[in-house]
Amino acid sequence: MLDLILRSTALVAGTLSLLTALGVVQPAFSQPADPAKEPVVLGVSGPLTGQYAQYGAQWQRGFDLALEQVNAGGGIQGRPLRVQFEDSQSDPKQTVAIARKFVADSRIVAELGDFTSAASMAASPIYQNGGLVQFGFTNSHPDFTRGGDFVWSNALNQAEEMPVLADYAVTALGLKRVALLFINNDWGRTSKDLFAKAARERGAEVVGAEGYLADEKDFRSALVRVRDTRPDGIVLVSYYADGAQITRQLREAGLTQPVVAAGSVYSPKFLELGGAAVEGVHTTTPFFPGDPRPEVQTFVKAYTGKYGIEPDAYSSRAYDALLLLATVIRQSGTDRTAVRDGLATVKDAPSVVYGTVRFDPQTRRVDKPLSTRLVVKNGGFALWEPGTAKVSN
Amino acid sequence: MGAGYGQGFELTPEGPIIVFPTTLGPWLDYTINGLVIGNIYALLAVGLALIFGVSHLINFAHGSVYMVGAYIGWLCVTKLNLPLPVTFVTVAAGCGLLGAVIERVGLRPLRNAPRIAPLLATIGLSVVLDQSAQLLFSPDPRALPTQLPTWRIAIGGGSIGALDLLIAGVGIGSAGLLYGFLRFTKLGWAVRATALDRDAAQQCGVDVDKVNRTVFAIASALGGVSGLLVGMYYNTIDPNMGFQAGLKGIVAQLIGGVGNVPGAIAGSLLLGLIESYGIALFGTSYRNLFAFVALILILVLRPNGLFAQARRLPPEPLTGTFIAPSRPLVLPKWAVWGLAALALALPLAVQQPYLLQTLGNAWLYALLALSLTLVAGTVGQVSLGHAGLLAIGAYASSLLALDAGVPVLLAVPLAGLVAAALGTALVYPAFRLRGHYVSIATLAVGEIVTLVILNWESLTRGPIGVTGIPPLSVAGKPLVSGQWVYWVPLAVLLAFAALQSRLLNSHLGRTLRAIREDDVAARSYGVDLNRYKGLAFAVAGFIAGVGGALMAHFYSYINHETFPAPVSMLALTMVILGGLGNVAGAVLGAAVLVGLPELFRAAAEYRMLIYGVVLLLLIRFRPQGLLGTV
Structure with missing residues (x-):
């Protein structure tokens, strides 16, 4: 008996879901008649x-x-x-x-x-x-x-974005020995090479580069490697979720160096997931809500x-x-x-x-994105002012 | 790029540079970090081991229960502001209930079905749970703040916090409680009796259903609490957090020996250590590579896991006697030829490129299913890493065409040969394994293939991938239109399907099935197991390799993410759905599972949920597969 009930429930559920699917199909076929109003x-x-x-x-x-x-x-x-x-x-x-x-x-x-x-x-x-x-x-x-x-x-374009990031890290923040953590995909890998080149041109040394897998959550051992290269700053080529994770774990591991992250961490989720640990993280972004442009x-x-x-x-x-x-x-x-x-x-x-x-x-690409230097301050992204944030870490 | 990078590790054309930390300090840190992460793996491995011990089932839904636990915890912490102990009890109760429901709705109806059906049911359940969570809570990751004190104890160069200790406490405590429960309570005896011999236990008056329900409830409660703890640990939860975590849990319990609860904890800690030392020696990108190679070594050297008891019974084969002898649906010859002719003629009648592309994709995946149904169905070696063969074929053909200047038409069959040779060689160490161990070993091989592609930059171009792969062309004319992406895979598929059907009807087919049914009997009859398994894997590798090569030339771009682990799961689902070992079934399974998500496209974000439900219904009412096992 129970088996029968289960069977029928399952069938009803299946039919319903199929109907839902078909129900959504319908409107796609109805087209407005007037060509001047056609979407x-x-x-x-x-x-x-x-x-x-x-x-x-x-x-x-x-x-x-x-x-x-x-x-x-x-x-x-x-x-x-x-x-x-x-x-x-x-x-x-x-x-x-x-x-x-x-x-x-x-x-x-x-x-x-x-x-x-x-x-x-x-x-x-x-x-x-x-x-x-x-x-x-x-x-x-x-x-x-x-x-x-x-x-x-x-x-x-990373060929534009990475020199901007290197400017921030090396020229503005004065980092000389940089360790890099990058997500090991095409974006992270290309960015890493371009950043290393740009940083060297600006007189800094990239002392370590660690590529991690996209679904990685545990960075403790990677950070031991980073620590042992004795960097004076850490650069993240990460998305917001992994960027927040790395920053949390590196603060827990007792690394106090300034952190500079690629613009892709720019998200309210970076602040939410990183909590207090992401305070003081530097990043650049082409888009910033505080931008006064109308x-x-x-x-x-x-x-x-x-x-x-x-x-x-x-x-x-x-x-x-x-x-x-x-x-x-x-x-x-x-x-x-x-x-x-x-x-x-x-x-x-x-x-x-x-x-x-x-x-x-x-090239069918756009050149010269805008770029704003930001720092995480009091749990929010704020404009970075030279000379103040350098010691905030 | 090697110059100027102190300890940072780069893969140069000469191969990895291994940098040994020179003092003891870092090694202490690596050891502690390994134990900390192993500690986290243990939480999942214990639950998986318990379920496996009783129902001989690798529960792929366990990762999803873990995710559900994290979300229940998130609701308790951020919405209801419950104190931590109440949150724990709520999560355990909620997930325990979910476990009992999973057992009742998803698995008990399949108790007399072939053993492979519940495995597929757990995959279907995990799709349903993950998709439901995504719809309810949005796919965005969320923060799960911990209410624990924030003090940390410095050890070596690093530190551990209150949460690390709590996780260790929960892991070891639950294992201890389970041990006591299994040793000293009546229900625990019943669980162990059921684990040893379900039928005998039932005859002695053990309520086997109750035992299964209890085991699922306990394991799921533990899984849910793990999700909560790990979510707090990383301050992040998301609807897809279960898959990777579940995979690591499965690997960890394999190292300890399946079904062995204390072994699962030891295996987890060992896995954590292996990974941490792997990072120390080779770099972060090598973490999983190191872990999976270690897993294969352990499986080969100690096939029952490191901590197996000496007097243990040999592991039950996953298929073999567990494939229910069903009456396969045999299509008459004229019907097969008729269908093939119809399929070939379809582009003449229907000119919808979308339909043709979808069916073309189905035929390409049918090649993969054909390959898998030979090794999983006919020989009984259930492979969970079959996407690796696609990747090998795809890379071989692309690189032959691009770097060696081989014409595409020649590169594709050559890629098949490469996949046959490399695939067989990689799986060879697993030939002596049986049952679930084969599945996990092949899963590891699949992961290893992906990770080698990612890290061997001088050959494979690493994470950048291979761009500009030339399309198939005949006499200088590229075959890129909708008709050709349909006809080429179909023609290849029909040829291989005909070949495989002939093979299965020959004495070779009977020999392969004999290995599946009873390898001891087959061996005593004079069958050299390794040679026949090798032959089957070589044929399977060739078919899948050609499939992968064709995909690469259609896609024009491939990287390490083109053939991810879920593709292997999809292939197995196709094979089981069609009927294990059934050639026509493999084709049908591929058509159904490539076609359904396209059919439900209008349902937008609901479509994968519908897909999961339909999958569950199909298993429920046709556990032996649509066309039946051959």
Whole structure:
């Protein structure tokens, strides 16, 4: 009897979930009749489930906000702007399928994403051959835009970002013997090499470099190696969760040197997860809520009003990327090739990350991001003032 | 980059430079750090050992219970502001209840199903739990502050805090309590009797269901408390924290000897030490490589774990007699040919590139499933590291094409040969192992392949990955359209499937199945186990290697994250779902499991939850697989 009840419960649950799935399918097929009011659709391929889901969720917050603003301002010449967010789990076998779907769907004007290099670059040939712009706004892999002339990126260029970080650590903070901890993926590895070069050029020595695996949580033994190189400062090429973890553990291990972290730790979560230990950590960021520029203030006010939290690096880049594409489409129209050509010629598009955006048509990347020097003070990110924070550790 | 980097360690083209710390000081620190992290592994390993000891099941849902414990703790601490002892009791009670529910809903209905079905059920349960947590609490990591005092005791160059001591106390205390419970209480005797022989215990009047429920409740309560403690330790919890932690717990209890509770603690501490010394000698990036190599060495030298009792019974094979003799669904010949012809003709009728790409992916994964169903189903060597073969094939073919200038059409079969040779050589030490030990050894081999790819930069380009891999092309024309990504894998798949079916119907197939059913009998009949296992792994390696090579040429970019450990799990799920050893089943399993997530795409962030539920339902009502075991 119990078995029967279980069976039927299970079946009902299964049927219900299938119905839910189908129920969500329905609206996708209903299309408005008037072509002048028909939405302009941007495809997004990104992780909403799986191990990178947190980044996809941050993207979505940025996109939703940008969409609200674009559509409140009349959309694209009266047509509403929409985003079709397809969950890829950042799994290459799913991103290639999504790429085929987007390329074949004539409503899609351009594509944004994916998150990891393995997932994004597997899909690049399909976007390139299909003639649909793949706009990788977090793809910093040095070869990402070499996928073809439809592959563009406004991700921070590490060749620009790392010298800025080295300036902060070596020139401003006066560090001479730096130990580096970096996440051992394409971004961390490229950044490490560029930072080491920039630091040497500025007269500092990189005395140790430890690459750690992305899912690492225990850094005690790695920090013993760092300690034994007798550094006078520690540089982190980390995301916010691992950056917070390393900082906690290095303070617990009794290391008191100043910590300088790459801009990717810039997130309210870094402060939450790191607690008191991240006090005094230095970082640079292209985007800072305290920036007085009106576009930044509009964004910060709208974001905190909508979500009740401060924006982080990923949601600000998603917001920025969507506004940029909206600007390009407004100028160049909704033709896919026109969007590509529009990216090459767009000038002075407003951006919370860059100030204004302009692409190098050869590399299809953006140069010269803004950069603000920050330090964690009283549990929040604050502007760093020379001469004061140097001894705060 | 070696110059100017004091002790920092770099992999140069000449190989690793090992830097030995010259004084004793650092070694004391490394030892303490190893014990501290081992201490954390022990919390999970004890629960896993208990469950394995009684139900001979590697519980992949244990990591998820650990995650649930962390979230219940987070609710208690940050939302309800409960005092710490109350939080502990709540977490233990909540997770204990969850454990009992898992046993009742997920596993008891499968008690007469083949032994492999509950394993798959735990994978399905862990998908459901992880996804539910992600939906309820958002995927963002959260802080879990500790209310413990913040004093620290300095030891050597480092220090340990109150939480370290509490974790050690909980680990050793719970092991002690369990030991007492198993030795001196009536229910404990019942648990041990059930562990030794379930049927005999039942005949003696032991309520086996009650025993199982109790064991799951105790182990899950412990797992939940571990999640809480570890969450506090790192001040971070997130919905995906269970998978890696569970993996480490499984490895740790293997080192100690499966099902052995005190051994699990010793194994965990040893694993912590091995990792810490690995970091000391080679660098942080080598941590897991060192751990998994050590695991394989231990398995090879002491196949029952380091702390196995001398008089122990030989381990039960995981499959073999545990694969229920089911009547496979045999498709008539004309139907098979008809289906193949239909599949080949599909792109002529349907021109949706998305559908063709999805099916093309399914055919590529079917190659992996075909390979795995041969070793796991036919020979009974359940491999949990099969994604490693894909990675070897993918890298071999890409590097042959890019660095050696081999034409792609030639590089793909060559990559198959490389994967066959390398795969067999890597798994060879595990040939003498049986049952679960084979699974864990292959899991370790899979991880080793990924970590070597990451660290052997001069060959594999390390974390940067291989870019610009040329596509398959014939006569200068690249085969990149939607039709070709469908046809090429399908043609390769049909060829291999035909070959494998013929193989299984020959005397070779019968010999391989004999090894699965009873290796002692097979050996006494004159079958050289190692040669036949080697043959099976070589064929499997070739098929998976070709599959990986094709993927690399379609993707154009691969790195160490292209074929992660969950791909191995997915492959095993496909194989079990289709029916172990069943060629058509492997193809069907791959089509279903690649297709379902795409089918549920409209459900956005709910789709993996639906996928998990559907998986559980399939196992519940068709435990022998959709097409049955061959």
